[in-house]
Amino acid sequence: MEFLLEVITEEMPSSHVQAGQAQLEEKLAAELRSAHLAVVSLKTFGTCRRLIVVGDFARRQDDKEEAVVGPPKTVGLAPDGSPTAAAKGFARAQNVDVAKLEVIPTPRGEYLGIKKTVTGRPAEEILAGLLPGIISSLTFPKMMRWGEGTFRFSRPIKNVLCLFGGKRVDFSLRGKTSTDFTTGHKLHQPQKIQVKSFREYKTLLKKGQVLIDPAERKELIRKNSEKKLLPLKGKIYPDEELLDKLSYDVECPYIFVGKFPENYLELPLEVLSAALREGQKLFSVVRDGRQLPSFVGVADTSRDPKSLIRRGNERVLRARLEDARFFWEQDLKIPLAKRATRLELIVFQEKLGTYREKTLRLKTLGGYICAKIDEKSLKKDVIQAAELCKVDLLTEMVREFPSLQGKVGGLYARAEGCPVAVAQAIYEHYKPISLEDTSPASLVGAILSLADKLDSVVGVVGIGIQASGSSDPFGIRRNATGICKVILDKKLSLSFSRLLEKALSAYGGALERPAAEILACCLNLFVQRLRHIYETQGHRYDLVNAALGAGIDNIFYSYLRLKALDNLKKSPSFASLILMAKRVNNIIRGVPPCKINPELLAEKEERELFSAFSIIAENVRPLVEAGDFAKAQNMILKMQAPLSSFFDKVLVMTEDKKIRQNRLALLQAISGLLLQVADYSQVVGEGEK
Amino acid sequence: MSFQNLILSLQKYWAGQGCYLAQTYDVEVGAGTMTPDTFFRVLDRRPWRVAYVQPSRRPTDGRYGENPHRVQKHFQYQVIIKPSPEDIQQVYLQSLAALGIKLSEHDLRFDEDDWESPTIGAWGVGWQVILDGLEITQFTYFQQAGGIDLSPVPVEITYGLERLEMFLEGKDNLYDLEWSDDTSYRELRFREEKEFSEYNFSQADIDRLQKSFALAHEEARALVEKNLLLPAYDMCLKCSHLFNLLDSRRAVSVTERVKLIGEIRALVNVIAQKYTAPEVKH
Numbered sequence: 001m002e003f004l005l006e007v008i009t010e011e012m013p014s015s016h017v018q019a020g021q022a023q024l025e026e027k028l029a030a031e032l033r034s035a036h037l038a039v040v041s042l043k044t045f046g047t048c049r050r051l052i053v054v055g056d057f058a059r060r061q062d063d064k065e066e067a068v069v070g071p072p073k074t075v076g077l078a079p080d081g082s083p084t085a086a087a088k089g090f091a092r093a094q095n096v097d098v099a100k101l102e103v104i105p106t107p108r109g110e111y112l113g114i115k116k117t118v119t120g121r122p123a124e125e126i127l128a129g130l131l132p133g134i135i136s137s138l139t140f141p142k143m144m145r146w147g148e149g150t151f152r153f154s155r156p157i158k159n160v161l162c163l164f165g166g167k168r169v170d171f172s173l174r175g176k177t178s179t180d181f182t183t184g185h186k187l188h189q190p191q192k193i194q195v196k197s198f199r200e201y202k203t204l205l206k207k208g209q210v211l212i213d214p215a216e217r218k219e220l221i222r223k224n225s226e227k228k229l230l231p232l233k234g235k236i237y238p239d240e241e242l243l244d245k246l247s248y249d250v251e252c253p254y255i256f257v258g259k260f261p262e263n264y265l266e267l268p269l270e271v272l273s274a275a276l277r278e279g280q281k282l283f284s285v286v287r288d289g290r291q292l293p294s295f296v297g298v299a300d301t302s303r304d305p306k307s308l309i310r311r312g313n314e315r316v317l318r319a320r321l322e323d324a325r326f327f328w329e330q331d332l333k334i335p336l337a338k339r340a341t342r343l344e345l346i347v348f349q350e351k352l353g354t355y356r357e358k359t360l361r362l363k364t365l366g367g368y369i370c371a372k373i374d375e376k377s378l379k380k381d382v383i384q385a386a387e388l389c390k391v392d393l394l395t396e397m398v399r400e401f402p403s404l405q406g407k408v409g410g411l412y413a414r415a416e417g418c419p420v421a422v423a424q425a426i427y428e429h430y431k432p433i434s435l436e437d438t439s440p441a442s443l444v445g446a447i448l449s450l451a452d453k454l455d456s457v458v459g460v461v462g463i464g465i466q467a468s469g470s471s472d473p474f475g476i477r478r479n480a481t482g483i484c485k486v487i488l489d490k491k492l493s494l495s496f497s498r499l500l501e502k503a504l505s506a507y508g509g510a511l512e513r514p515a516a517e518i519l520a521c522c523l524n525l526f527v528q529r530l531r532h533i534y535e536t537q538g539h540r541y542d543l544v545n546a547a548l549g550a551g552i553d554n555i556f557y558s559y560l561r562l563k564a565l566d567n568l569k570k571s572p573s574f575a576s577l578i579l580m581a582k583r584v585n586n587i588i589r590g591v592p593p594c595k596i597n598p599e600l601l602a603e604k605e606e607r608e609l610f611s612a613f614s615i616i617a618e619n620v621r622p623l624v625e626a627g628d629f630a631k632a633q634n635m636i637l638k639m640q641a642p643l644s645s646f647f648d649k650v651l652v653m654t655e656d657k658k659i660r661q662n663r664l665a666l667l668q669a670i671s672g673l674l675l676q677v678a679d680y681s682q683v684v685g686e687g688e689k
Numbered sequence: 690m691s692f693q694n695l696i697l698s699l700q701k702y703w704a705g706q707g708c709y710l711a712q713t714y715d716v717e718v719g720a721g722t723m724t725p726d727t728f729f730r731v732l733d734r735r736p737w738r739v740a741y742v743q744p745s746r747r748p749t750d751g752r753y754g755e756n757p758h759r760v761q762k763h764f765q766y767q768v769i770i771k772p773s774p775e776d777i778q779q780v781y782l783q784s785l786a787a788l789g790i791k792l793s794e795h796d797l798r799f800d801e802d803d804w805e806s807p808t809i810g811a812w813g814v815g816w817q818v819i820l821d822g823l824e825i826t827q828f829t830y831f832q833q834a835g836g837i838d839l840s841p842v843p844v845e846i847t848y849g850l851e852r853l854e855m856f857l858e859g860k861d862n863l864y865d866l867e868w869s870d871d872t873s874y875r876e877l878r879f880r881e882e883k884e885f886s887e888y889n890f891s892q893a894d895i896d897r898l899q900k901s902f903a904l905a906h907e908e909a910r911a912l913v914e915k916n917l918l919l920p921a922y923d924m925c926l927k928c929s930h931l932f933n934l935l936d937s938r939r940a941v942s943v944t945e946r947v948k949l950i951g952e953i954r955a956l957v958n959v960i961a962q963k964y965t966a967p968e969v970k971h
Contacts, residue, residue, distance in 0.1 A: 010778055011799035011816060048799075142803065144814035146830050147772045148841045155814075156773075156830075187782070187792045249798065280822040297822070299796035309796045312821025315861060319758055326756065345939070350947060 014248035061120025184208020218247035462511030549679025564629035581680030594665035703740035721767030751886035757862035772841030835961020
């Protein structure tokens with residue numbers, strides 16, 4: 001039978017609507033499951049003013065058999081099996097014939113009792129009992145109180161409609177009683193609309209200028225903007241984030257196309273689209289990749305017959321573009337290098353000092369990275385870019401459009417005639433802002449991005465701030481992911497632990513936590529991020545663990561290790577390699593480090609194993625150093641035969657302590673050699689899955 | 690509709706909603722929220738309805754009269770109602786209708802914009818109200834002021850009068866607005882903007898500003914000790930404005946900024962606590 005719930009609120013942010021929809025669906029399904037009310041279907045919708053659930057549930061709970069337990073069997077039945085007074089009394093109280101009593105086994109022993117079929121409670125009753133709790137338990141990124149209340153929600157609740165089988169489900173939510181009506185669009189159809197079914201609800205709301213389905217609104221925005229741009233032969237410049245937001249912010253999307261004076265096209269595209277997007281939430285329009293002096297707006301209405309909305313937006317936009325031009329011209333009057341002296345006026349983080357200090361650290365770190373990846377020729381550009389990359393935080397443009405940070409600095413650097421590589425590096429040094437984003441295209445940009453993010457992570461971790469659960473203070477995780485991504489994308493091979501130490505020492509003792517603790521914490525963070533990245537790429541979790549188990553001193557190598565494992569996993573020798581590693585590890589588990597004394601190698605098999613190991617180890621070392629883990633792996637496989645004979649013929653745990661320790665030492669050395677390629681013991685064998 | 694008629698209409702409308710019409714406060718503030726008619730009255734449990742015009746000074750926004758939108762002093766129309774009424778959104782929409790705006794012909798949006806003022810330890814949840822792309826009002830449910838959780842919750846509606854008037858007159862430049870039938874905004878305000886911009890950015894004497902800040906701060910502390918909370922709060926407002934002037938002279942370093950704002954907030958929080966403490970008589 002059909003269920004419909006609609007919670008009307010004042011305007012919620014789009015992230016809240018999405019969170020509300022997801023939680024409503026999840027919580028309602030879970031609660032109904034535990035209440036044994038069958039759910040045929042359950043779906044949610046939402047607008048900035050509504051959280052909506054529609055479903056098909058059973059009319060009532062399933063009937064169930066319930067035992068009513070009376071006296072213990074020994075009390076209820078006389079030795080001859082006839083019912084005692086206790087049994088008769090129980091039967092009377094239960095209103096059944098005493099002959100109907102049965103023996104019911106319980107954990108405490110056998111009892112007399114009856115079995116009853118309990119009719120399931122009607123769905124209305126269950127729903128009325130559950131809904132107030134479910135709705136008030138919803139959580140949002142930021143909650144508020146209103147009026148007299150202590151109740152917290154996303155925004156004030158205006159109405160709660162709830163129907164089951166066309167009839168109102170009565171309950172009270174914090175003093176608000178449920179209704180069987182909704183209201184239409186806030187401006188156009190604010191009056192009550194009585195409804196009996198979801199179909200009617202949807203139809204009447206459509207008439208009331210509300211489309212309840214976010215996907216439908218999104219599609220409408222997409223389709224209508226395409227249609228309205230046909231005469232211009234233009235297209236919307238894609239902006240999924242804006243499209244997503246708008247498809248929630250309006251209940252009734254109306255698309256309009258406006259213009260702005262052509263002379264503003266002199267402004268860089270980035271600035272133009274920020275002026276359009278931020279504030280008025282307008283889309284840029286392009287034709288053949290070139291910006292047109294037009295925009296697409298989405299209004300919350302169904303018409304604009306007098307073009308008041310379009311003209312109003314055009315007027316506001318002109319003012320904004322005029323501002324943007326003013327900022328552009330003003331900012332260019334002071335060269336970046338001159339402005340840089342004022343970096344000491346802005347705080348990077350209260351305990352981590354100013355951006356002037358950060359800039360100095362970036363120069364050191366940038367120079368260091370250049371040296372370590374054998375790109376010394378880039379050092380000059382990297383250092384100049386580091387010097388200037390944060391200066392745009394002091395410009396009027398970034399103050400007005402914070403999302404342009406970096407980009408604007410790059411544009412100003414280019415306009416000033418800085419070397420192209422420097423301008424580009426500044427422009428892209430915040431990239432990648434997520435795993436989906438791309439890394440900086442230039443190597444100078446990548447080095448600067450790496451230095452900047454690493455400095456932030458080490459500093460923030462160094463003052464004891466940590467990401468936990470869903471919170472990511474100061475973008476610790478985001479930055480760590482960005483660092484890994486840049487290293488992997490650019491195939492940068494350098495010692496990560498030394499890089500961390502360098503970043504740490506650049507702070508010169510300004511960090512509260514002990515250095516060893518910061519390094520350990522950072523390494524742990526990066527192992528987690530790499531695991532996340534590799535698993536997102538679709539790699540097997542156990543292979544990821546095996547690759548990361550060999551350490552992340554070289555992040556790029558962790559990827560090469562993973563690839564080597566991945567390539568080998570289908571070959572027949574893989575299983576024997578894993579088995580070999582596990583066998584070795586099992587024997588040496590918990591054994592303190594021992595030293596090999598070749599003199600003590602008595603048996604033929606152990607001498608052969610030792611000599612094979614020595615040759616293989618000699619060959620593996622340069623391969624590991626060069627990151628050729630596939631070849632290293634093949635080399636290691638050659639140890640399989642001598643190792644097998646060793647295990648077959650030689651007793652490791654022999655009585656003689658010296659000989660035993662010597663054999664263990666040999667196995668420890670082999671284990672150490674394997675670990676240079678991967679921690680094979682992490683691989684889950686076919687039988688263990 | 691002229692600027693002054695806009696004010697008259699709002700006065701009439703909100704008086705009709707049972708608001709007491711306060712007069713402009715006479716200490717410089719950055720926003721209507723900071724005046725005692727808002728700050729003190731939202732702290733306690735008693736119902737409160739007030740509306741008033743408040744000139745708001747933001748020295749760094751000065752543009753020597755050359756920018757068509759930005760001024761170092763603009764006018765806000767401030768409404769505070771506690772507890773926030775159930776139908777306040779509709780009441781607000783009707784205030785726009787009362788100005789002759791036919792809402793059905795426009796695009797009016799409540800766009801997420803939470804508000805906060807670290808200096809007076811206040812924050813709230815709400816929206817900027819956008820009319821055909823123009824921000825005309827800040828609409829906020831106060832959650833905290835003076836570091837105290839507010840209960841009941843007041844709603845604050847702050848109209849940006851120049852913006853609203855630009856919408857009503859369909860003009861691009863605020864100096865072209867009609868203050869009255871025969872007087873323009875330019876005639877009344879242009880010279881003030883120009884001179885104050887020069888003062889704010891170039892001429893305000895940093896040393897004397899710093900001394901004034903120290904004096905006002907000292908006075909505030911002394912007054913808090915004596916439980917003269919309203920005069921103490923005035924001194925905090927003076928500190929806040931002096932801080933803003935120092936800021937527009939670019940004379941506040943990083944550490945100082947945090948420190949100075951923290952100092953004012955600490956005093957304001959004490960004032961709020963004392964004001965709401967049962968033993969203090971108002």
